[in-house]
Amino acid sequence: xxxxxxxxxxxxxxxxxxxxxxxxxxxxxxxxxxxxxxxxxxxxxxxxxxxxxxxxxxxxxxxxxxxxxxxxxxxxxxxxxxxxxxxxxxxxxxxxxxxxxxxxxxxxxxxxxxxxxxxxxxxxxxxxxxxxxxxxxxxxxxxxxxxxxxxxxxxxxxxxxxxxxxxxxxxxxxxxxxxxxxxxxxxxxxxxxxxxxxxxxxxxxxxxxxxxxxxxxxxxxxxxxxxxxxxxxxxxxxxxxxxxxxxxxxxxxxxxxxxxxxxxxxxxxxxxxxxxxxxxxxxxxxxxxxxxxxxxxxxxxxxxxxxxxxxxxxxxxxxxxxxxxxxxxxxxxxxxxxxxxxxxxxxxxxxxxxxxxxxxxxxxxxxxxxxxxxxxxxxxxxxxxxxxxxxxxxxxxxxxxxxxxxxxxxxxxxxxxxx
Numbered sequence: 515x516x517x518x519x520x521x522x523x524x525x526x527x528x529x530x531x532x533x534x535x536x537x538x539x540x541x542x543x544x545x546x547x548x549x550x551x552x553x554x555x556x557x558x559x560x561x562x563x564x565x566x567x568x569x570x571x572x573x574x575x576x577x578x579x580x581x582x583x584x585x586x587x588x589x590x591x592x593x594x595x596x597x598x599x600x601x602x603x604x605x606x607x608x609x610x611x612x613x614x615x616x617x618x619x620x621x622x623x624x625x626x627x628x629x630x631x632x633x634x635x636x637x638x639x640x641x642x643x644x645x646x647x648x649x650x651x652x653x654x655x656x657x658x659x660x661x662x663x664x665x666x667x668x669x670x671x672x673x674x675x676x677x678x679x680x681x682x683x684x685x686x687x688x689x690x691x692x693x694x695x696x697x698x699x700x701x702x703x704x705x706x707x708x709x710x711x712x713x714x715x716x717x718x719x720x721x722x723x724x725x726x727x728x729x730x731x732x733x734x735x736x737x738x739x740x741x742x743x744x745x746x747x748x749x750x751x752x753x754x755x756x757x758x759x760x761x762x763x764x765x766x767x768x769x770x771x772x773x774x775x776x777x778x779x780x781x782x783x784x785x786x787x788x789x790x791x792x793x794x795x796x797x798x799x800x801x802x803x804x805x806x807x808x809x810x811x812x813x814x815x816x817x818x819x820x821x822x823x824x825x826x827x828x829x830x831x832x833x834x835x836x837x838x839x840x841x842x843x844x845x846x847x848x849x850x851x852x853x854x855x856x857x858x859x860x861x862x863x864x865x866x867x868x869x870x871x872x873x874x875x876x877x878x879x880x881x882x883x884x885x886x887x888x889x890x891x892x893x894x895x896x897x898x899x900x901x902x903x904x905x906x907x908x909x910x911x912x913x914x915x916x917x918x919x920x921x922x923x924x925x926x927x928x929x930x931x932x933x
Contacts, residue, residue, distance in 0.1 A: 533560025534890040540624040549628030550595040551706020557598035558883045569605035593898040601899025603929035610927040628656040651726040652716040660732040672699035679737030686757040704736035771827040781845035794842040872897040902931035
């Protein structure tokens with residue numbers, strides 16, 4: 515299925531369908547989330563991503579099931595992160611298994627890995643081991659803290675990165691009794707996005723230099739970049755605000771307010787939006803109140819402003835307020851659950867909740883690709899692979915005979931599935 519609703523006059527050519535990275539071959543030696551996010555982005559954009567899972571066991575995310583899931587080998591979490599990829603299972607702890615991987619690398623453009631700092635080097639598969647043999651290879655490492663510096667050897671997870679980058683010090687309510695993490699694993703996801711950006715930039719650079727390079731990013735750095743505003747305040751004053759709930763540290767009103775039957779978010783911090791809100795929604799005195807004359811005044815008198823706005827918003831329903839605010843051009847939106855978001859007409863119009871067919875589980879909803887290309891539209895081509903599903907297929911394509919595949923499978927160097 516094509517993930518683009520193209521504007522009139524931007525019909526994609528047949529040659530461009532399938533994404534802008536067609537012809538790029540990626541070997542993904544990654545598990546759980548950060549590395550697979552990078553691989554998923556590249557796969558969605560058309561790259562042939564071959565996911566290499568460990569033998570035995572495979573990616574641990576296969577078994578991250580929620581109550582009610584019957585399939586303990588292809589969880590929804592695994593399917594979310596690994597669609598559009600082909601899957602092979604190789605035992606990299608054996609010489610024969612490593613030889614299979616090196617055969618795949620002979621024609622690969624990119625290798626992605628998110629193991630601990632010395633795992634690949636101990637296997638003889640680190641950047642220093644591969645860069646001479648495969649000079650055009652782009653080697654992308656995603657880790658907790660990066661491959662250099664005093665923390666390079668530490669294991670890292672999203673929770674750790676959120677705590678160490680200051681994110682948990684600025685998340686939650688002002689009167690929170692304990693630090694609060696951002697709900698989703700944002701440093702995992704953002705590190706994967708940064709890695710994908712780094713890989714595509716390295717592919718572009720290789721067109722000029724003819725050489726591959728080492729691409730290195732981390733959960734720590736992904737967390738740091740989320741502090742742009744707060745770091746700017748800390749650089750300017752030596753400190754920054756702690757948790758503010760839904761409020762903005764630099765402008766107001768820009769936060770959530772309770773209505774008569776729920777909650778909405780209001781973005782009326784700019785002078786034009788503030789005046790439009792006050793005058794055109796029926797509260798012109800607010801626009802003339804000296805305490806709220808400009809953003810600096812509103813920030814200085816934020817408690818007073820909230821005490822005025824809170825009963826105003828509680829006087830009408832969410833639907834009423836959204837109708838009023840849309841009519842006068844003031845940005846606002848409802849606060850929805852994730853399941854409600856899945857049904858939102860704009861989310862659906864942007865094809866962000868497509869369905870794909872899984873060979874055993876039937877129709878499976880997923881999250882769509884967030885970038886639309888006019889000439890090279892992205893396609894969801896396949897569900898996430900079963901464990902070892904494409905091992906035999908990929909090995910055949912790389913010159914292994916049926917007898918060699920059988921021997922390697924019997925010895926446990928590879929695991930072959932439906933492929």
